Amino acid sequence: MSLLTEPVTAPTIEGEPLLAVRDLTVRFGEVVANDSVNFEVRAGEVHALLGENGAGKSTLMKLIYGVNKPDSGELHFAGAPVRIDSPATARKLGIGMVFQDLRLVPALTVAENVALALPLKGIRLDRAKLARDIAEAADHFGLACDPSALVRHLSIGERQRVEILKVLMAGAKLVILDEPTSVLAPQEVDALFAGLRQLRARGLSVVIITHKLHEAREIADRVSVLRGGRMVMVGADPTAYDDRALIEAMVGRTVPALPASRPAPRSGAGTALELHGVSSRGDGGHLALHDVNLTIASGELVGVAGVSGNGQLELYEVALGLRSLEAGRVIVAGTDLAGGGPRAAIEAGGVGIPEDPVADAVVPGLSVAEHMALADLKGVRKGLGIDWAKVRSRMAALDERTGLRMAPQARRVAELSGGNIQRVILTRALGSDAKLVVAAYPSRGLDVATTRRTQELLLERRAAGAGVLVISEDVDELLELSDRILVLHAGRVAGIVRPAETDRYAIGELMLKGAP
Amino acid sequence: MSRLAAIDRAKLARGAGRLALAYAGALVLFGAFVMTKGANPVDVYREMWRSTVMNTTSIGQVLVKASPLILAGLAVAVPAKAGLVNVGGEGQVIMGAVAAGGVALALDGTLPGGVMVVVMMLAAAAAGGLWAGLAAVLRLTVRVNEAITTLLLNYVAIDLLLYLIYQPWKDKHGSGQPATRQLAVAARLPLLGTSKVHAGFLIAVVATAVIFGLLRWTSWGFRLRVVGGNAEAARRAGLPVSALLLSAMVVGGALAGLGGMVHFAGAEFKLRPGMTLNFGYIAFLAAWLARHEPVKVAGAAVLLALIAIGGDSLQLDSGLPAAAVNVLMGLVLVAVMGRGQFRAKAPKVMAVPAAQAPAVVS
Numbered sequence: 001m002s003l004l005t006e007p008v009t010a011p012t013i014e015g016e017p018l019l020a021v022r023d024l025t026v027r028f029g030e031v032v033a034n035d036s037v038n039f040e041v042r043a044g045e046v047h048a049l050l051g052e053n054g055a056g057k058s059t060l061m062k063l064i065y066g067v068n069k070p071d072s073g074e075l076h077f078a079g080a081p082v083r084i085d086s087p088a089t090a091r092k093l094g095i096g097m098v099f100q101d102l103r104l105v106p107a108l109t110v111a112e113n114v115a116l117a118l119p120l121k122g123i124r125l126d127r128a129k130l131a132r133d134i135a136e137a138a139d140h141f142g143l144a145c146d147p148s149a150l151v152r153h154l155s156i157g158e159r160q161r162v163e164i165l166k167v168l169m170a171g172a173k174l175v176i177l178d179e180p181t182s183v184l185a186p187q188e189v190d191a192l193f194a195g196l197r198q199l200r201a202r203g204l205s206v207v208i209i210t211h212k213l214h215e216a217r218e219i220a221d222r223v224s225v226l227r228g229g230r231m232v233m234v235g236a237d238p239t240a241y242d243d244r245a246l247i248e249a250m251v252g253r254t255v256p257a258l259p260a261s262r263p264a265p266r267s268g269a270g271t272a273l274e275l276h277g278v279s280s281r282g283d284g285g286h287l288a289l290h291d292v293n294l295t296i297a298s299g300e301l302v303g304v305a306g307v308s309g310n311g312q313l314e315l316y317e318v319a320l321g322l323r324s325l326e327a328g329r330v331i332v333a334g335t336d337l338a339g340g341g342p343r344a345a346i347e348a349g350g351v352g353i354p355e356d357p358v359a360d361a362v363v364p365g366l367s368v369a370e371h372m373a374l375a376d377l378k379g380v381r382k383g384l385g386i387d388w389a390k391v392r393s394r395m396a397a398l399d400e401r402t403g404l405r406m407a408p409q410a411r412r413v414a415e416l417s418g419g420n421i422q423r424v425i426l427t428r429a430l431g432s433d434a435k436l437v438v439a440a441y442p443s444r445g446l447d448v449a450t451t452r453r454t455q456e457l458l459l460e461r462r463a464a465g466a467g468v469l470v471i472s473e474d475v476d477e478l479l480e481l482s483d484r485i486l487v488l489h490a491g492r493v494a495g496i497v498r499p500a501e502t503d504r505y506a507i508g509e510l511m512l513k514g515a516p
Numbered sequence: 517m518s519r520l521a522a523i524d525r526a527k528l529a530r531g532a533g534r535l536a537l538a539y540a541g542a543l544v545l546f547g548a549f550v551m552t553k554g555a556n557p558v559d560v561y562r563e564m565w566r567s568t569v570m571n572t573t574s575i576g577q578v579l580v581k582a583s584p585l586i587l588a589g590l591a592v593a594v595p596a597k598a599g600l601v602n603v604g605g606e607g608q609v610i611m612g613a614v615a616a617g618g619v620a621l622a623l624d625g626t627l628p629g630g631v632m633v634v635v636m637m638l639a640a641a642a643a644g645g646l647w648a649g650l651a652a653v654l655r656l657t658v659r660v661n662e663a664i665t666t667l668l669l670n671y672v673a674i675d676l677l678l679y680l681i682y683q684p685w686k687d688k689h690g691s692g693q694p695a696t697r698q699l700a701v702a703a704r705l706p707l708l709g710t711s712k713v714h715a716g717f718l719i720a721v722v723a724t725a726v727i728f729g730l731l732r733w734t735s736w737g738f739r740l741r742v743v744g745g746n747a748e749a750a751r752r753a754g755l756p757v758s759a760l761l762l763s764a765m766v767v768g769g770a771l772a773g774l775g776g777m778v779h780f781a782g783a784e785f786k787l788r789p790g791m792t793l794n795f796g797y798i799a800f801l802a803a804w805l806a807r808h809e810p811v812k813v814a815g816a817a818v819l820l821a822l823i824a825i826g827g828d829s830l831q832l833d834s835g836l837p838a839a840a841v842n843v844l845m846g847l848v849l850v851a852v853m854g855r856g857q858f859r860a861k862a863p864k865v866m867a868v869p870a871a872q873a874p875a876v877v878s
Contacts (some may be wrong), residue, residue: 107845224714318751322751322752341754342751342752342753342754343754345754346753346754352752354752359746359748360746360748360749361747361749361752362746362749362754363741363742363746363747363749363750364745364746365741365743366741366745369736373738374742374749375753377735377738377739377755377835381735383792384733384735384736385733385734385735385737386734386738427636
């Protein structure tokens with residue numbers, strides 16, 4: 001590993017960036033995804049790139065990594081103009097990227113995964129040397145990992161570390177991380193940031209894409225903000241701006257804070273959801289939920305925290321009658337579902353916002369209006385047919401009520417972006433008078449303003465007397481919204497805590513280690 | 517909106533252009549094939565044209581042949597709306613013909629002709645529906661793919677037909693051929709006006725209109741499209757997915773069964789080996805050519821019937837085997853189905869332009 005024996009490039013003097021992007025423009029059809037963007041990364045800095053979904057962050061990073069090609073503009077790397085026409089070229093130059101969906105092979109060991117990224121010399125894979133190199137590099141960069149461990153046995157945080165190590169061992173001087181913290185528990189975020197500081201100390205450069213402002217302030221030396229494909233803030237000192245100012249830069253206006261004081265959950269108003277000793281198997285046949293007990297009162301919002309894959313998905317499905325039980329009972333607004341499936345849950349007053357609407361909620365060939373009809377076919381029946389005029393007027397009312405600016409009624413869902421599909425699902429679920437709302441990652445793929453509006457709507461449903469269950473990866477969001485937070489660990493309830501009496505580290509502890 | 521409409525029109529025009537090109541391509545390829553057999557493609561096409569479209573008798577033949585094809589094509593299209601692949605049109609057509617033939621033998625002379633026709637139609641639809649429903653039940657209970665079961669049930673139906681006409685239903689007073697005795701004239705489908713086209717064509721046209729309406733305007737049709745578009749979304753919306761799949765298959769099978777009856781009571785008048793002339797498979801092509809849109813399915817069925825009738829002239833005038841038209845049908849299918857693959861690659865627009873970005877502040 002020449003990288004380890006040679007001294008790493010010392011931080012260059014200011015004003016001589018490692019990477020410089022000049023007037024870069026890229027169009028997709030009529031959409032200008034990046035509009036004369038200028039951007040710089042210095043050697044030995046952590047640079048945060050902020051922006052909403054669709055602001056062009058990923059496009060810019062993919063341009064730098066050679067996945068997309070610019071329509072015009074220049075790239076300079078280490079002082080020389082470069083043309084990056086493929087990821088291979090980018091890697092050769094010393095640019096590495098860690099994608100949000102990690103690209104490791106679960107069935108292989110850490111060492112084998114790293115070997116995949118290295119230029120192979122000869123036919124034989126020298127495992128002993130490779131393991132030594134990895135251990136050495138892990139030590140050098142402060143990214144501890146076991147070369148012989150199988151990737152599928154690693155947590156998400158550990159996998160991410162392997163991915164970063166893989167990129168570094170392939171010779172990267174600039175590492176791009178695409179929303180690395182979105183799937184991590186707070187403690188894992190701390191570990192990641194400690195690793196990034198090590199890299200910075202070694203003179204390497206890091207670009208981190210995020211939309212969490214406190215993280216940007218914590219880790220980044222400088223911050224740039226993209227909005228609608230344009231750079232609206234370039235290389236600013238993040239500590240000089242408060243959240244309000246950064247959000248305004250991202251969104252173009254201020255976003256109101258959530259109301260701090262809320263009516264207490266009404267006691268004696270009945271329950272929206274009761275889970276009694278619920279156990280259920282996951283798709284792989286393993287027991288994904290063990291003896292879960294939870295009662296959500298009408299007018300109460302309960303958050304669910306947990307590292308992804310600890311039973312959240314199954315909890316969502318069990319609450320809405322979508323998954324059969326091994327043991328226990330599920331009662332929605334007083335009605336025992338008793339194996340009646342989704343029909344029983346819907347009739348009892350349950351409505352869901354699924355984790356993956358494209359897979360589980362929408363039909364690509366149907367229009368937005370047809371999706372509205374699907375939610376309540378009985379209510380819009382006219383003889384043998386469907387009263388489309390009624391569907392349309394109902395829909396207009398829902399759109400008005402939720403204010404989520406849904407796509408036009410006649411548009412086919414296949415033509416909508418992920419965010420706009422999510423708006424259709426949210427409007428349908430949050431505009432209804434359901435007694436139980438179960439929301440899995442409701443703000444995924446949404447811009448800041450719509451996320452805020454969605455949170456307000458969840459609170460409005462709560463205020464209107466519905467029980468609300470919100471599953472989220474964002475512990476801060478849960479602390480802000482919930483009356484109580486249920487933490488899942490390995491399919492068991494690790495704890496149920498009140499936001500006023502806990503903090504994100506205590507929750508992180510439960511997420512990672514389970515019940516004390 | 518007007519700009520969107522203009523884009524839609526341009527899209528439609530491009531689509532029609534590509535379709536025309538696909539058909540032309542198939543004709544050119546078949547022309548090349550014909551040349552390798554020593555015939556002049558221009559003469560062949562002229563002869564096919566002259567012997568079908570330009571000839572009123574042949575037009576009648578085309579429509580007679582198209583009638584069961586249309587019904588069997590709809591039998592593929594309806595399950596396809598729900599995401600099912602029905603390859604069993606052939607078997608369902610045979611079962612329909614067998615049921616109609618059985619009714620004819622059992623009730624011969626006891627009922628007035630018109631009533632007899634209706635009873636035969638009902639029996640044929642029930643038999644076809646049952647045959648297709650069997651495949652649906654296997655899919656829903658033991659999860660066997662319906663494409664496989666419908667296909668295999670075709671062979672069972674053929675064997676059943678052969679058993680019946682060689683043994684119990686064989687015409688004792690016939691020429692010794694394995695066939696049932698002729699259907700009484702009163703129980704045959706009447707001819708339309710002075711033409712050679714029987715009422716089966718009318719049945720096919722009405723069925724097309726009814727299926728079009730059912731799929732387009734009823735809640736049932738809507739729910740089928742939901743199941744076909746995303747079965748998981750349908751399940752989560754609380755739709756009775758199994759019942760919908762079963763109903764789609766049974767309705768499809770009933771249509772094919774009706775096709776068998778139409779062919780039996782309109783053209784064949786007796787059950788005999790090979791009587792269905794691969795209607796089920798040709799109709800399968802018609803349905804896929806038409807992307808399972810009922811009216812287009814009917815059109816494609818007429819087109820394929822035309823090619824088939826035209827094939828007879830090939831044999832007479834060009835010395836080519838009649839089966840050569842199967843090559844033309846195959847080429848048309850490949851060209852029309854494959855035409856989407858040749859469109860220019862346009863970048864997929866994913867991002868929302870800034871100007872249209874949602875402005876939501878409550």
